[in-house]
Amino acid sequence: MTAFKEIEKKLIQQAKELLERGEVAQVIAYGRGYDDQHPMPYVAKTVADADNLVFNEFCTFNLVGYLMRCPPGIKVAIVVKGADSRAVVQLIQEAKLRREDLVLLGIPASGMVDQKTGKIIDAQTTGGQINPVLCDYLLGEEKYGRTESPYQVLKPLEVMGKDDRWQFWQNELSRCLRCFACRKACPMCYCDPCFMDQSRPRWADKSPTAEGSIMYHLTRFYHLAGRCIDCGNCSRSCPVDIPLYLFHKKLAQDCEEMFGQAAGMRIEDKPVMVDFRVEDTDEMLK
Amino acid sequence: MSRIGVFVCHCGMNIAKTVRVNETVEFARDLPEVVVAEEYRFVCSTPGQELIFNDIKKYNLDRVIVAACSPLMHEKTFRKVSEAAGLNQYLVTIVNIREQCSWVTEDEDEATSKAKALINGAVYRARLLAPLSSRVIDVHPDVVVIGGGIAGIQAALEIAAVNRNVYLIERTPSIGGHMAQFDKTFPTLDCSACILTPKMDAVLQNPMIELLTYSEVAEVKGYVGNFDIKVKHKATCVNHKKCNGCQACVEKCPARGISEFDEGLNKRKAIYIPFAQAVPQKPVIDRESCTYFLKGKCRLCEKVCEQGAIDYDQEDTFREIKAGAIIVATGYDLMDTKPLVQYGYGKYPGVYHALEMERLFNSAGPTGGKVVMRDGSEPQSVAILHCIGSRDKNHHEYCSRVCCMYSLKFAHLLKEKTKGDVYQLYIDMRAGGKGYEEFYNRLLEEDVKFIRGKAACVTDRTKNPEEAGKLIVEVDDTLTGKFTRIPVDMVVLSPAMTARKDAKEMARLLNLSTDKNGFFLERHPKLAPLSTMTDGVFIAGTCQSPKDIPDTVAQATGAAAEALVVVMKEKMELEATTAFVNAAACCACQNCVKVCPYGAPFFNAEKNVAEINEALCKGCGLCAAACPTSAIITRHFTNDQIMAEMEGLMEF
């Protein structure tokens, strides 16, 4: 607990310095929501604003998506946890962000808690990535060693028979309301319009038919293959709690195995689905 | 609502034997939007074509479906009929009920139901087809040839022969390339200069050829028919327009530089013409060795030049050239053998590489054609080592193709000039060209010692007095199975021919692909060996792969013909089935820009959308499937059309 307070203090101080020096136009971080357990994304634009910043175990929301609203050429600071920093790296690879526009306030955040379930999410999402892969200021002690593989949570689904797995996803995806919180919360889902909003072609029914929802999610899984950085925003944002992160994580694992590259780790990488290597083999089609 | 006409062909009995045509036509007639369905014995025959023509008119059809043989057979035929009847050719759909239906089964039920499904798919798709037209562009009549070796020279001459303007761009001070360095050419042993010099002169004399030596390609824009090439002319410090080639400057120049042409075996002046027959006969100043540039005084050449052609302040200049086609003939580099320390090149003065040998044999070379080593002595024994860096998985897996033959040529010349012992250390003797095997047989009778085995190393560590002062070549003789030490005076390496060190840079400029060895990749290894993935850019000679002079010349002639096919037309039609970007749906992810092998999509940063240069587009659809927002529309293969066809195919 004290660790979070410590981080919060450093965050406020760092934000103030950056704003005071005029180094950044705004600091994208968290502020108080309607109570302590529900912090909200918050943009501090003045030194006085910086006093409103908070950081605690409920600050799970990956803020990187908000960067897409900032015009290029204006310097912005943003709080990034492990997975969030990977989102930044991935978006730089995709030429959606420019490194020179960003001041990254890295937080090695472990013990983060899902606001709805109260459970610690470290092993669930975040890809086992506690320390930011890229940051300018580190607001806290780096934490090393992970107890289990980030893919451990996939085990139960992997050992399931295919029919059970189908049933599992059928149950989950049929709950989908098509509120599109998953894509709107996802920092990688920057497409405007999304393929789902297209009328030519209409990839899936606009009405919430089961087949349309399956088409939406399978295609979205594909669009995020090799790009998902496992922040878990999609799943935590879902009002009906569909564990989308499991599917994304599975494909992240597959991409890592097949193409030897994890999403958002190095700025100089090229996203795996718009790349190939001469050494690629048909093994991947097996 | 569309007005679709369906025409089902019997193809004699080819289709009708297994597909119940009548039933299929009945089925088609009943499909939504189909206004007429007909059958005919041979729809591709004149009466068959008339049937379609008349029905288009009679029923005012706006879509035509022909169920017959493969579209690869008669699509063009039926498109023509349609155009003739006033219906855009892209509104015709061919349903393959012969090659992929009637011919591959004997079961009538199976064949008939498949034929129906395929027709249904076409009906679903037809409604969504759009009329397309090819864009016609003007073609610039000129051709650019990059590289002034034998390939470039040959290509330029061929093109000029039909009165087309050619720009021949060469980066050294003279054209001629590697061939100009050679003494004799195998297997005929005719003098290289004797056959090359007239061609070089022809280039100079030909008014259709503009020679741009000491020049490099800096930038290429545009596309087939309309390339814009920016050429950098490096500063020569000599105004070639004023220079009359008297060479008084060369004579008086006190400074010396290393002769590139003589492979460093000799010195040349700081102001120089690389070799006697060089074209053009105009000197350049090498600033690295010029006294004036090094020390700030001298200017002797300026003083002796009656033309006032010397211009020390000259700077690199740039020039824009327009052309309809480009031929790339940038040649090869000889592999640098220094890193192969086991062969001692650079360590032992007695070790030479093949191009150095060429210069040693050449009567215009550093030794006046005498085989004299760096220490001034004549070798009493010479070992020629094949496959240095070629056929070697650690370096270059490929065979360099010419080494066996020039090594034999060297052996012959050594025998002629030195009377010493000559050893050939080879892995296999490859003599696949015209007259090559005969040449090999001739050498077998010339007292050359052939040892089948790849040399392991060259050393000066002697083991007995007989080896004293010699270089020892160690080799496993694979015929005798014995490990052999051969003491010789001189070792000649036959290194791999490699891609130019800056081939990748050239590839980037022209959007070419390179193979795993760095050579330029041809569009198809068999059927389009001179074309590249970039339309209007052709390759010839050793920039494509190692090859000998006859093959190089043949390729150059072929590339010239290919280039002429492009520029002889005043106008050209661009592919109609290209892709374009629906800007409203573009999410600016630039996936299309990243994946396109032709560089057709580009990012318009101002509008924050991708755009496609349709002149470069080949319509493969790679970008369309990479586009997450379906903003890219591949004409004639749109998402809508493909998915509709799938729906039709799966309905029944």
Place this chain on the structure above:
Amino acid sequence: MDFEPKILGIACNWCTYTGADLAGTTRLKYPQNLRMVRVMCSSRINPSFVFRAFQLGADGVLIGGCHPGDCHYGTGNMYARRRLAITKKILEFAGLEPGRFRVEWISASEGNRFAEVVTEFTAAVKGLGPQTKLKVSHDG
């Protein structure tokens, strides 16, 4: 009556489609369950086409392209291979039988290979029975 699967094929124009034509010209026989869509390159195939095909009731989906390295467009199928590999993983993790989706490189000269692949794939899909998981129920 025996279950006759519906198989949707998507083949590139230059290799597999031409290979299929060759199978016909040489009068090879194979089961008629396959209905093929022709595209210019296997890289044109959007994974959503595959999902859609299964929704439309395909019991199996067969993709055909040029051998990697022989793509008419140079590198198209190198990208296609990665996309289709992920497509396969998605279908598999969703719980579809992996045997229902196959990618084969069949050149224009491999008419008999085309016939073999179709024969073998049809039998395999037949063995898996009707595909009901993704198929949209439709009472037509």
Place this chain on the structure above:
Amino acid sequence: MLKKIEQGKLSELVTALIDQGPLYAPVRDDRGVNFQSIRSPLAVTLDFYNSVLSPKAVFFPQSEDLISYRLGRGEPTAKTTPLPTAQTILLGVRPPDAYSFFLMDELFLGSGIVDPYWQSRRDLTVVIGYPFINQTPDAVDFYSSLGISATDTRGSDIFLIKKNGELLFKGLTEKGNALLAKQAALFTEATGDDEQYYLAALAQGAAIVTRNLDCDPKRTASKLENLFADTAFWEQMAAACISCGTCTFVCPTCHCFDIADENIFRDGARRRFWDACMFTDFTLEASGHNPRSRVYQRLRQKVCHKYSYYIRNFGVISCVGCGRCTRSCPVNIDIFTIIAEAMKK
């Protein structure tokens, strides 16, 4: 009419109600409680605070077919989907939600155009309300602000109250009493003690106070009208908004819908289904122009529709303070806070 039944016999009652017609009741799964069509009586739970999704879908399904058609081979056919005819029971509705049906009646029935789908379902459905008794209100609820009490009877036909192992059913309307009469065999008559208990419970419930804010409809409406052009205010309120449709989908009073023809193999239906003003394409015009292209414009639309336009149109605020939007918001945007901020202006 007050009737009672032992709590243990709830499943018997549920079985009887299922026989009578479709029954919607709260069901708990691992993700919380929601109203579902009940097939097994054991699924019903009365042990919950409130459902994740509002029960509006019973009257206004997320998707419904209006017309179905066949356009394949042969003659094309089309038929209108018949309106429902079976009596439906909706059990366990919390008073703010029950009141939301009233608010929606204004639009679907009272605006001069009667929506037959809404009307038929409203007419056919008996709403069994389930007032909050002895329940601490959730931190984000604010129904008190909107003049709705925890025991508000508006919108309910019957009230259900727990009483130590027994369930009391109080008929509030004719429709409600008719249902109780029809199932009379299962019930026992309530005693005077039960009557006392019922009244006491109601009184107890009525005393519950949630977060409170003075939002008189007329004043709120004009306040927001004045604030409409205050872009800075709305941008600040929407700074965190990701523009998903979650709030509108869980909301009991959001009622926007889209209509589309959807088909497979040329057979299909004209459907209407929920849409959300928070979606980018909600107001996208065919020209490509979007009058509400910015996030703040969309959030403003949602808030103003409920707290301003609806008042101008129907005289009432179209929000019941159930707190669902706040609870479900991925970034914890709280409409109560927005209104509170607006009123301060």
